[in-house]
Each structure stands twice: as C-alpha cells, then as structure tokens.
Amino acid sequence: MCGVIGRCFFGTVLRSARATQVVIFCAIHSAGSTKLGKTHASKMDGIEAGKKAAAVTAVNNHVKTNQVVGIGSGTTIISAVQRLAERVKEEGLKVICIPTSYQARQLILENKLTLGELEINPELDVAIDGADEIDADLTCIKGGGGCQTQEKIVAANAKEFIVIADSRKDVPVLGTNWKNGIPIEVIAMAWRPVQVQIEKRFGGKACLRMAQRKMGPVVTDNGNFILDWKFDKPDDWWKINTELKLIPGIVETGLFVKMARVAYFGTPEGKVEMRKASWL
Ligand SMILES: O=C(CO)[C@H](O)[C@H](O)COP(=O)(O)O
Numbered sequence: 001m002c003g004v005i006g007r008c009f010f011g012t013v014l015r016s017a018r019a020t021q022v023v024i025f026c027a028i029h030s031a032g033s034t035k036l037g038k039t040h041a042s043k044m045d046g047i048e049a050g051k052k053a054a055a056v057t058a059v060n061n062h063v064k065t066n067q068v069v070g071i072g073s074g075t076t077i078i079s080a081v082q083r084l085a086e087r088v089k090e091e092g093l094k095v096i097c098i099p100t101s102y103q104a105r106q107l108i109l110e111n112k113l114t115l116g117e118l119e120i121n122p123e124l125d126v127a128i129d130g131a132d133e134i135d136a137d138l139t140c141i142k143g144g145g146g147c148q149t150q151e152k153i154v155a156a157n158a159k160e161f162i163v164i165a166d167s168r169k170d171v172p173v174l175g176t177n178w179k180n181g182i183p184i185e186v187i188a189m190a191w192r193p194v195q196v197q198i199e200k201r202f203g204g205k206a207c208l209r210m211a212q213r214k215m216g217p218v219v220t221d222n223g224n225f226i227l228d229w230k231f232d233k234p235d236d237w238w239k240i241n242t243e244l245k246l247i248p249g250i251v252e253t254g255l256f257v258k259m260a261r262v263a264y265f266g267t268p269e270g271k272v273e274m275r276k277a278s279w280l
Contacts, residue, residue, distance in 0.1 A: 043268075049268050051166045053267070053270045053271070053272050054166065054264040054266035055077065055079035055083060055164045055264075056079060056083045058162050058164045059083040062126050062162050066094050067096075067125035068096045068121045069084070069097050069124065070155060070158050072130055072155075073129070074129070074147075075130070076130035081097075082111060088113065096116035097114060100127075101151070125159055126158055126161075129142070129155060131260075133177060134170055135174050136173075136278075137278055138263050138277040140163060141182055143185070146185075146209070149224075152256065162261065164263075165265055167268075167273070182231065183228055183229075184254065185224045185226055185251040185252050186250055188217075188219075188223075194206070194250055195208070198227065202231065202240065202244075204232045206227040206228070209226040237255050261276065261280055262275070262276050263275045
C-alpha cells in the first residue's frame with residue numbers, strides 16, 4: 001500500500017491526435033513498492049499505488065471548497081474519498097458528496113464527509129469515479145461493481161466527470177484487457193428477452209451476472225439484474241450505446257461515451273498521466 005503522498009508537479013506534455021497527455025510526477029513513498037513486479041503481492045501493491053496516486057491527484061486538481069462532488073464506486077474511489085477527508089481536516093475544505101451506490105454512501109459516512117442527495121443537489125460541480133477500462137477517446141466501460149446506473153446519472157449531472165484508474169486500464173480499444181464484457185442493467189422480468197435481443201442484434205454473449213455468496217443473480221442497488229455483454233469486436237460505441245438504450249427492459253449500460261473529460265492513470269511507481277478527452 002502507498003503511504004504518504006507528496007507534492008505533484010506537471011512534467012512532459014505530450015500531444016497526440018486523439019487526446020492531450022500530461023505526465024505528472026508524484027512523489028509517493030510506498031513501503032511495499034521495493035520489490036515491484038517480482039511477486040503477486042508486490043504487483044498488487046503496485047496496482048494499489050497506481051490507483052492511489054491517480055485518485056489523490058484528481059482530488060487535488062479538481063475539487064475546490066463549497067463544491068458538490070459526485071463520489072463513484074469501486075476500490076479506486078476509496079483513496080479519493082480518503083484524500084477528500086484529509087483535505088477537510090487539513091484545509092477546512094467544504095464539500096457536499098453525492099453517492100453513486102450504497103458503497104459510496106458508506107464511504108462518505110465512514111470518512112465523516114457531508115452526505116448529499118440528487119433531490120437536494122441536482123447539479124454537481126465535479127464527479128470522480130473509477131472505471132474498468134478506458135480507451136483512447138476516454139470512452140469507459142463501467143459497472144464491474146454493478147453500480148453503472150447511478151454512476152452515470154451522477155456523472156451526467158456534473159460539470160466535470162473525472163476518471164481515475166491504475167495504468168493497466170488505459171487501453172487503445174475497449175476489450176483489450178477487460179474480458180468481463182459491458183455491464184448492462186436490466187429490469188428483472190426482461191432479462192431473457194433482452195439477452196436474446198442483444199445477442200441477435202450485436203453478436204457476442206450476454207451473461208446474467210450471478211451472485212458470489214448468495215444463490216441466484218446479482219441484484220443491483222436499484223433492484224434490477226445485470227447482463228454482462230461480451231462483445232465480439234470493438235465498435236462505434238456511441239451508436240451501440242444509443243441502440244442498446246432503445247431496447248425495452250434495459251435500464252442503463254456501462255458504456256460511458258463522451259462523458260469523461262479527464263482521466264488520471266497511476267503507475268506502480270507513483271507517476272500519474274493525465275489525459276484530456278479529444279472531443280473537448
Ligand atoms: O464502475 C464501477 C463500479 O460499478 C467501478 O468504478 C469500476 O468497476 C472500477 O472499479 P475499481 O476502482 O475497483 O477497479
């Protein structure tokens with residue numbers, strides 16, 4: 001695990017046709033990072049260090065006092081919430097946090113941050129969240145933790161949606177490393193017809209996500225099921241997402257197209273690369 005995070009400063013600026021990359025060097029002191037890459041444990045330490053570096057940098061760069069902040073779900077967001085809590089203590093930062101899941105709600109409460117809700121704060125300044133994979137256009141697959149519907153609602157109502165991830169998730173095309181498919185939340189009674197429709201129209205396999213320590217399917221925070229659609233080949237995600245959304249029974253997809261404005265990718269060495277979306 002990564003320990004104290006030091007100062008970050010901007011390094012090399014690399015411009016590509018699709019996105020602007022800025023490499024940020026973070027001074028990270030990590031007790032477990034000395035034997036990186038040699039054992040499974042040290043590899044995991046490296047991944048955790050990358051997640052933490054990305055999360056801390058995003059919170060430092062994008063959150064200001066008196067803002068309404070969307071809090072994503074997953075493991076990477078934990079470090080972002082902890083950094084927010086640190087900033088509240090150290091600087092007197094004032095933020096209202098809008099959760100994207102029960103997990104996010106618990107994180108906000110455990111870290112003694114101010115819990116808000118969309119009914120009271122329908123417009124957010126910034127939303128920060130992890131992702132399962134992020135392509136060169138910053139299109140994301142989300143929903144590995146089954147929270148994509150609330151995550152998308154919160155992100156869509158934020159002025160800025162910022163993605164944080166370790167560098168394994170930075171890929172040229174979706175499906176490079178993430179083999180679990182695109183999570184699609186469906187109304188329970190519709191899961192079979194939706195499965196048939198997806199496979200007929202788009203190919204691949206749409207599998208009902210099963211629970212791990214409970215018999216039967218995973219039930220989302222919204223009381224629905226999830227189909228994990230293992231697609232055959234990468235495609236025009238904007239078009240696919242729009243077509244999927246027109247299938248009756250589909251509540252939301254884990255395809256986040258043209259939503260993320262900035263992504264932060266952390267490496268095991270604590271370097272952070274910032275990339276801006278090309279469509280900005
Ligand atoms: O979309 C999500 C949950 O629905 C998560 O943000 C995504 O699965 C990434 O999780 P992690 O930070 O644990 O890798």
